[in-house]
Each structure stands twice: as structure tokens, then as C-alpha cells.
Amino acid sequence: MALLPTGSDKLLEISTEKLNVVIKSRRNWQGDTSNRSSSLVLDGRNIKEVKIAATEEDIECENFDYAHYEFEIPPIFFEQTDYEIIIKSNDGSQLSFWNENSSVKDRVGSAYDGDYTLLSGVLNFENTCGYSYFEISADGVRCLSIRIEVFPSKITYKEDYQKMIDDISEMVSEVAIDFMQKTYQTFKLGDKQSTVLSVYFQILSVIFNDYMNAVNRIISVPHHKLITEHEVVPYYKAKRTDKTSINWLRKRQDRMVISDGVVAAERLLTAKKQLTYDTEENRFVKYILRSTVKRLDEFIKRYTRYAKNVAGGEPEEKVIQDAQRMKRDVKRVMHSSFLQDVSEYHAAKSMSLVFGMAPGYRELYKCYLMLSRSLSVNGDIFKMSVKDTALLYEYWCFIKLFSILKKEYKLVSPDIVKVDNNGITVTLVKGHRSEARFINPNTGEHITLVYNPSEQKTQTVNQRPDNVLELEKRGTDVAYKYVFDAKYRIEKDPSSPFYPDDKPGPKVDDINTMHRYRDSIVYENRESKFMFEKTMFGAYILFPYDDEEQYKNHRFYKSIETVNIGGLPFLPGSTKLVRSLLDDLISDSKESAFERTTLPAGIEEKLAKVDWDKREVLIGTFRSPEQFETCYQRRFYYVPKSMVSDDRLPIHYVALYQTNNKFGDKGEIRYYGEAIRVALVKRSSITEVPINPSRNNGDEPYYRITVRGWKDITDTNESGETIKPLEQGMAIGFTNMFLLQHSDVVPELNIKSEEEYRFYRELKRASKDVDIADDKTDIGFKHGDTYFDFHDGEILVIKDNKIIHKCAINEFAKRPGSSFRMITYAMKSKMITDQQ
Known part of the structure; x- marks a missing residue:
């Protein structure tokens, strides 16, 4: 083997006695191939010389009638690259070129019309990687077979590419296999039943010689056994008798005669030893052969139907011929040997040792297992076409x-893959919706992962992203959707003045596509005055890149935090950033999810804001159930003037608080009403409830509040439940209508600011074990042994009487979701440190 000249565009030259082959390419792959190896396999007649680019080895090629060579070389064939192939006859022979896929085969033809002594063509494997097999014949006789290995340029072939296929094999019962693809990937024996006919045919094609050798060896030296047969014959022909003969004669004494004192029988049951091949093992051999013929028949029918009805062409003649030849050979052996007289096989409870030890039977049984079991992607045994790398x-x-989702959340619906299992392929159905549904055990919320959602229609051009994560949030009917779009593209040369960063990352036009997805996919809400509403809250590119730490400083990663659009590296060994984002999106409250999206200018003026200084709801308590019943029935409430400061006026609403200590541990806030009249009166004028004689406060001024009617809070509260007490209750308190409609327990009504409310909501979402501490000036929250104190413009995280983290309240107000995540990260880091 010789080294090609430096600077030559020739990648491979093969010279044989009959023909010469040259493969050229002007494009050199940009990347490090020093630690990567590729294989080149040649089978042919009279191979004289082989020249391979990018190698310094010289290997002599002996001019044998037939030779097999395997070379380990640096990668020279890559995806998305044009390769010119030239095949020239040395003796005027008519040449032909064959590849298992017609789109490759049809690209190579005669250089001049009608002259098949010179073939040429340009091959491009696009995004397809793996092994590709070429066969070149001269005058109809195969002279040379070439197997090349096509490498991806954006991922590492021996690691990421194989790991991707392993992941798919793990999640899907059959690897996504396409019989009509340009390249194939090698497979090894798996451990699951396989019903895919294309898989069966490809395996049988490779092992058929071994299969027939095993069958022929069985035919030449078959397993047999001796059996004893009995026959009634004249006594003079009987040669051997046994106990069965004696018992037969005892039952038939009329056949015996006595002559001259001698007892004799006219006829006897004689025993004969006979050789038979009708054994359980041979019946199983016949069953294997019959099932092979049946599967080949079915393959031919379905492959022909697939080629005509799905692929829109004629079936590959060589494939049909190979299938017919194999079927013919198997039937010939079955009908011209002892097997035609063997009985039908019935499943045995255990397998005979013959299939584990006897020559021929052992090899045939191994072939049978290969044919009947599924395949895992690996090894160098079987030729299988796989999807192109992008797909x-x-x-x-x-x-x-x-x-990732399945490991963290409960799977409800496993419908992740739709397959066409009655034809020639088993594939994920691109362009058709597939989804998986999960439940978050902490919140009870549904999580839906959708592949190729088909309903993303817009008012202009329909959009179809690859993957959409749809999240349900408690307290809202809005479905929060996020696009995770797989793009097998990467900007490896960020030096362009049009690229906004100096590090590798996603393509700019792919980022623009994410903007289009988020902004153009809308929902028609006929009940809303705005009519059309955006349904996508974020859009992210998943692209093949492995340096996650470096990418954290990339502009398109930071943009996720600011505008919720960007890119994330995603490979088998690089999933941390995607896992982190998924965790954040799912753990976000509905408020944080809303804050992640960008809003149009002026929207704040249109959105209703809560005035946290305005406490317009009076929370009224009772001294007895009778007092409550009277106020409820008469639609009023009364409270001493001394307990209501002037800045609390006017009172707009009253909520009735039934405390545990007065209502037998059945306390709740269930009813509230709108105040239509507030009058300052003497206590003595409130005659519906008699004055307690011990108090004698008839002249004390009271506010008598008349309400329009009492409403059930379960109709307006976000939870649909009443507000429960966590303590004996307050005397008189004030809150606002927002808190009244969004609180689960009474202490939540004391929250004083939007920042406190948002922090509490995030903390409550993360854990159900949260307490509120209110000391009238500052409010705090407790989770386990950690205390969160809002004090002097800061949120203090306190554990073991030490401040472990601080966050300015105004910073939290700008980005509550991200600020809370920083606090939780600090808590986790402290926990890990304490454990070490």
C-alpha cells in the first residue's frame, strides 16, 4: 500500500487486474482525527495495489486470485461531502456498480453513453453515517467489494454517535431501521424477539452460507435413533423375540398347537431393531427450514408492495433475486433429503443436548437464535441501514x-413512538404527533412531551417544531409550552463578523427560527378581547456540542435568562444544562413561568397590579357560634372602632373567620361579602346580639358593616378550598382581595408585599413543609431548619444561626424565579458541605 502525494485530492486508489478505482474529494474535513480510526475492507480478485490518503503505512498487496484486506486508517469519508468516484476497465470489460440503496447506485453510471468500460459519479452521503458497501462487477462477475466508513463531523463517531443509538435501542423495542437508506450500521445478537422482516432478511443474507453449511452437515450425518418394531410372522421367519412377544403369545393361546408332546405356535410376534431419523431434533430442523421459507415469502411480498406503494418505484432486482435464491436452496434441501419423511415439530419443554453439542445442529441453532432475536447496534456482524445523522x-x-423526564416523574402514557410494523421499516414517524405524559409527584401537575406536534397552526405559515414541552401549573388553565428544537448544525467558526460571539454555538438563522416559533404560534381565544394569544413561552435549540462549561458564557446561553430564547448543547455526555433547564421550567410557579416570557411595551399599564398597601378586607372573628349565625343570617358584621385605625378605612369587604377554639377544631374562612354600608354606632344599638353583662360597654363606638350578601370563598379561591387556620386565630386583621383569593391558610393573609408573596409561592411549591412567622414588622418563612428573613431590604437565608446567603429584595423583584433558584442552589451547596 502506497501513500498518496501530499496535496492530492485522491483519497483512495485501488488497482486490480480487471479494473482501477479512484475516489476523490476536494474538501478536507476541519477537525482533529488523530485519535479517531476508521476501517476500510476490500474483497476482490487479483488486487495489485492500494493507495490510501492520510496514512504512512505501506502494505504489500499480493496478487492472489481472491484476497480479503482490512485496513485501520484515519477517517477520510465524512458526511455532507462530495466524493467523485471513477472506475475504469483495464481489459475492455463491461463494468457495473451496485449499492444496496438505489439513490447511491443511480449516481454512478457510464462516463460516455453506451460505454460501460468507464464509470463515474459524485456521491454525497449527506447526514448519513456508518458503513457503506460498494460492489463492482466486470462482465457480470463480481471483481471488487469495498466497505467504507462514513463519519459525522459534528459529533464523535465512536462515542456520541454510538451512544445515541444505544439510547434509542434502550427506549425503543427495535432500533429505528430503514432498509432503503444509503449506509448501514453493524449489529450484534440481542435478546428480544424480532418480527421485522427487513431485519430478518439482512441477517439471513449475511449468515446464509453458515446456515446452509450447518444444514448440509446435518443431512450428511443426521441424528438418529434405534427403535424396536414388532410384526406378526410365521414361526419359521421369526428371528428375535422379547417380553412383548411372550405376552402377545400368552393372550393368544388359540394360536398354539401340541404335536408329539411339543408345544408350537403357527405365528409369532417378532421384534426388529430399525434406524429412524424421525427424532425430535430433526423435526425441529425441519421446522427451522420451513419457517425460513415462510419468512422469505412474506419478505418478498411486503418488500415488493413497499417499493411500489410507498417508495414509488420498482423493487431492487438483486434483493428479490437473493431472496428467491435462498428460498430455493432451503426448499431443495428440505424436499430431497430424509427431512421430507420427518414428522411435524411440536414444542418441547426442554432443548436436547444435540443442539448444544452435535456438529451441524449446534451451528444451525445459533443461526436460528440470530434470526429469531432482536438486534443491538454494535459489532461487525450484520449490515443494517440506519437513519442519517441529522434524523x-x-x-x-x-x-x-x-x-430524563421518566427518571424524575411518573410516566402516565408511554406512547412515545409510533411504528409501522407491517411493512419494510420500523421508524419513529416523522411528521406525526407522538407524545408522553408524566405527573409531577410533588405537585400533581401534568407534564407532556410532544414529538412533531401537528396542531401548531398560525394565521400565516404553519409551524412544526421538533419537540414541545407542555406544562400544567396549579391555579391556571394556561398550558405553558416550550420548544426544544433539535438542530444538527453548529457554528464552528464564530470568527464571522455577523456571529455575535467568539465561541462555537448554534447558527444565527436557527436562533431566528426560535423567535419565529415563539412569536408566530398563537391560540385563538374567542372568549378573550385580545382574540389571539401566544402559547409558546420559550424556544431553545438543541445542538451537538460537548463543552458545556465554555458554553455557559455564550451569548445564546445567557439569552435564555433574559428573553427565554437560546441554544443548549446536547450530546450523550453533555446533558447537564438541558437537565437544569427542564428542572427549572417544571419547578417554576405560574408567576415565574409568566415572567420568563418577554412582554410588549406598555403591557404593564394594561395588567392589573395589586396595591399591597391597600388592605380593604376586614377579617372578622367571633366569640361564639351563635354570634356567627346571627351575623351570617342578618348579613352584617360589627367591630369596635378602637380596633380599626383610620388608615384602614374605608372597609370594602368582610371575611368571616371561624376559629378553631370557638368552632371545635373546624375553623375556616368560608364566607366573605361586599360592604355596602359602614355606620359608626353605639354598641347598644346592635340589638341582634345582646351585650355581655360583664362588659357593660353599651356606649362604646362600633362600626356596623352591612354586606350585600355572603359569598362562598371556594367559588373564587384559586385552590377551590376554604382558608384553613394554623393557630388559634387573630382578634381582628386586614388583608387584600388578592390574598383572599390566593391563600390556603390564614397566615398567608398577613403577607405584606409582592416580593414576600412571590418568595413564599416559590418556597411553597418546592416543599409543602413551610411555615410563616410574622413579628408585625418583618415577615419570615421557615423550611425545615432553614429560616428566610425579609429584613432591611434583604432576604437573609439563615441556618444554624448563621447567614448562609443574602439576596437584595429589589434584585429578587426584578427576576424572582432566577433569584430563588440561586438561593436554592446555595442551600444545596451548604447541605453538601455539611455532609462532607
Whole structure:
């Protein structure tokens, strides 16, 4: 083997006695191939010389009638690259070129019309990676077979590419296999039943010689056994008798005669030893052969139907011929040997040792297992076509997202893959909706991961992102949707003045696509005055890149925090950033999810804001159930003037608080009403409730509040429940209508600011074990042994009487979701440090 000249565009030259082959390419792949190896396999007649680019080895090629060579070389064939192939006859022979896929085969033809002594063509494997097999014949006789290995340029082939396929194999019962693809990937024996006919045919094609050798060896030296047969014959022909013969004669004494004192029988049951091949093992051999013929028949029918009805062309003649030849050979052996007289096989409870030890039977049984079991991607045994790398990456992204979610949340619906299992392929159905539904055990909220959602219609051009994460949030009917779009593209040369960063990352036009997805996919809400509403809250590119730490400083990663659009590196060994974002999106409250999206200018003026200084709801308590019943029935409430400061006026609403100590541990706030009249009166004028004689306060001024009617708070509260007490209750308190409609327990009514409310909501979402401490000036929250204190413009995180983290309240107000995540990260870090 010789080294090609430096600077030559020739990648591979093969010279044989009959023909010469040259493969050229002007594009050199930009990347490090020093630690990567590729394989080149040649089978042919009279191979004289092989020249391979990018190698310094010289290997002599002996001019044998037939030779097999395997070379380990640096990668020279890559995706998305044009390769010119030239095949020239040395002796005027008519040449032909064959590849298992017609789109490759049809690109190579005669250089001049009608002259098949010179073939040429340009091959481009696009995004397809793996092994590709070429066969070149001269005058109809195969002279040379070439197997090349096509490498991806955006991922590492021996690691990421194989790991992607492993992940898919793990999640799907059969690897996504397409019989009509340009390249194939090697497979090894798996451990699951396989019903895919294309898989069966490809395996049988490779092992058929071994299969027939095993069958022929069985035919030449078959397993047999001796059996004893009995026959009634004249006594003079009987040669051997046994106990069965004696018992037969005892039952038939009329056949015996006595002559001259001698007892004799006219006829006897004689025993004969006979050789038979009708054994359980041979019946199983016949069953294997019959099932092979049946599967080949079914394959031919379905492959022909697939080629005509789905692929829109004629079936590959060589494939049909190979299938017919194999079927013919198997039937010939079955009908011209002892097997035609063997009985039908019935499943045995255990397998004979013959299939584990006897020559021929052992090999045939191994072939049978290979044919009847599923395949895992690996090894160098079987030729299988796989998806092109871009589509493989798209499939892997969905399946990996599914796998990440499945580990953290309860799977409800496993419908993640739709397959066409009655034809020639088993694939994820691109362009058709597939989804998986999960439940968050902490919140009870539903999580839906959708592949190829088909309903994303817009008022202009319909959009179809690859993956959409749909989240349900408590307290709202809004579905929060996020696009995770797989793009097998990367900007490896960020030096362009049009690229906004100096580090590798997603393509700019892909980022623009994310903007389009988020802004153009809308929902028609006929009940809303705005009519059309955006349904996508964020859009992210998943792209093949492995340096997550470096990418954290990339502009398109930071943009996720600011505008909720950007890119995330996603490969088998690089999933941390995606996992983190998924965790954040799912753990976000509905408020944080809303804050992640960008809003149009002026929207704040249109959104209703809560005035946290305005406490217009009086929370009224009772001294007895009778007092409550009277106020409820008469639609009024009364309170001493001394307990209501002037800045609390006017009172707009009254909520009735039934405390545990007065209502037998059945306390709650269930009813509230709108105040229509507030009058300052003497206590003595409130005659519906008699004055307690011990108090004698008839002249004390009271506010008598008349309400329009009492409403059930379960109709307006976000939770649909009453507000429960956590203590004996307050005397008189004030809150606002927002808190009254969004609180679960009474202490929540004391929250004093939007920042306190948002922090409490995030903390409550993260854990149900949260307490509120209110000391009238500052409010705090307790979670386990950690205390969160709002004090002097800061949020203090206190554990073991030490401040472990601080966050300015005004910073939290700007980005509550991200600020809270920083606090939780600090808590986790402290916990890990304490454990070490």
C-alpha cells in the first residue's frame, strides 16, 4: 500500500487486474482525527495495489486470485461531502456498480453513453453515517467489494454517535431501521424477539452460507435413533423375540398347537431393531427450514408492495433475486433429503443436548437464535441501514428528553413512538404527533412531551417544531409550552463578523427560527378581547456540542435568562444544562413561568397590579357560634372602632373567620361579602346580639358593616378550598382581595408585599413543609431548619444561626424565579458541605 502525494485530492486508489478505482474529494474535513480510526475492507480478485490518503503505512498487496484486506486508517469519508468516484476497465470489460440503496447506485453510471468500460459519479452521503458497501462487477462477475466508513463531523463517531443509538435501542423495542437508506450500521445478537422482516432478511443474507453449511452437515450425518418394531410372522421367519412377544403369545393361546408332546405356535410376534431419523431434533430442523421459507415469502411480498406503494418505484432486482435464491436452496434441501419423511415439530419443554453439542445442529441453532432475536447496534456482524445523522440526532433528542423526564416523574402514557410494523421499516414517524405524559409527584401537575406536534397552526405559515414541552401549573388553565428544537448544525467558526460571539454555538438563522416559533404560534381565544394569544413561552435549540462549561458564557446561553430564547448543547455526555433547564421550567410557579416570557411595551399599564398597601378586607372573628349565625343570617358584621385605625378605612369587604377554639377544631374562612354600608354606632344599638353583662360597654363606638350578601370563598379561591387556620386565630386583621383569593391558610393573609408573596409561592411549591412567622414588622418563612428573613431590604437565608446567603429584595423583584433558584442552589451547596 502506497501513500498518496501530499496535496492530492485522491483519497483512495485501488488497482486490480480487471479494473482501477479512484475516489476523490476536494474538501478536507476541519477537525482533529488523530485519535479517531476508521476501517476500510476490500474483497476482490487479483488486487495489485492500494493507495490510501492520510496514512504512512505501506502494505504489500499480493496478487492472489481472491484476497480479503482490512485496513485501520484515519477517517477520510465524512458526511455532507462530495466524493467523485471513477472506475475504469483495464481489459475492455463491461463494468457495473451496485449499492444496496438505489439513490447511491443511480449516481454512478457510464462516463460516455453506451460505454460501460468507464464509470463515474459524485456521491454525497449527506447526514448519513456508518458503513457503506460498494460492489463492482466486470462482465457480470463480481471483481471488487469495498466497505467504507462514513463519519459525522459534528459529533464523535465512536462515542456520541454510538451512544445515541444505544439510547434509542434502550427506549425503543427495535432500533429505528430503514432498509432503503444509503449506509448501514453493524449489529450484534440481542435478546428480544424480532418480527421485522427487513431485519430478518439482512441477517439471513449475511449468515446464509453458515446456515446452509450447518444444514448440509446435518443431512450428511443426521441424528438418529434405534427403535424396536414388532410384526406378526410365521414361526419359521421369526428371528428375535422379547417380553412383548411372550405376552402377545400368552393372550393368544388359540394360536398354539401340541404335536408329539411339543408345544408350537403357527405365528409369532417378532421384534426388529430399525434406524429412524424421525427424532425430535430433526423435526425441529425441519421446522427451522420451513419457517425460513415462510419468512422469505412474506419478505418478498411486503418488500415488493413497499417499493411500489410507498417508495414509488420498482423493487431492487438483486434483493428479490437473493431472496428467491435462498428460498430455493432451503426448499431443495428440505424436499430431497430424509427431512421430507420427518414428522411435524411440536414444542418441547426442554432443548436436547444435540443442539448444544452435535456438529451441524449446534451451528444451525445459533443461526436460528440470530434470526429469531432482536438486534443491538454494535459489532461487525450484520449490515443494517440506519437513519442519517441529522434524523438520528432528532430522534435521540426526543428520546433523551423522555428518558430524563421518566427518571424524575411518573410516566402516565408511554406512547412515545409510533411504528409501522407491517411493512419494510420500523421508524419513529416523522411528521406525526407522538407524545408522553408524566405527573409531577410533588405537585400533581401534568407534564407532556410532544414529538412533531401537528396542531401548531398560525394565521400565516404553519409551524412544526421538533419537540414541545407542555406544562400544567396549579391555579391556571394556561398550558405553558416550550420548544426544544433539535438542530444538527453548529457554528464552528464564530470568527464571522455577523456571529455575535467568539465561541462555537448554534447558527444565527436557527436562533431566528426560535423567535419565529415563539412569536408566530398563537391560540385563538374567542372568549378573550385580545382574540389571539401566544402559547409558546420559550424556544431553545438543541445542538451537538460537548463543552458545556465554555458554553455557559455564550451569548445564546445567557439569552435564555433574559428573553427565554437560546441554544443548549446536547450530546450523550453533555446533558447537564438541558437537565437544569427542564428542572427549572417544571419547578417554576405560574408567576415565574409568566415572567420568563418577554412582554410588549406598555403591557404593564394594561395588567392589573395589586396595591399591597391597600388592605380593604376586614377579617372578622367571633366569640361564639351563635354570634356567627346571627351575623351570617342578618348579613352584617360589627367591630369596635378602637380596633380599626383610620388608615384602614374605608372597609370594602368582610371575611368571616371561624376559629378553631370557638368552632371545635373546624375553623375556616368560608364566607366573605361586599360592604355596602359602614355606620359608626353605639354598641347598644346592635340589638341582634345582646351585650355581655360583664362588659357593660353599651356606649362604646362600633362600626356596623352591612354586606350585600355572603359569598362562598371556594367559588373564587384559586385552590377551590376554604382558608384553613394554623393557630388559634387573630382578634381582628386586614388583608387584600388578592390574598383572599390566593391563600390556603390564614397566615398567608398577613403577607405584606409582592416580593414576600412571590418568595413564599416559590418556597411553597418546592416543599409543602413551610411555615410563616410574622413579628408585625418583618415577615419570615421557615423550611425545615432553614429560616428566610425579609429584613432591611434583604432576604437573609439563615441556618444554624448563621447567614448562609443574602439576596437584595429589589434584585429578587426584578427576576424572582432566577433569584430563588440561586438561593436554592446555595442551600444545596451548604447541605453538601455539611455532609462532607
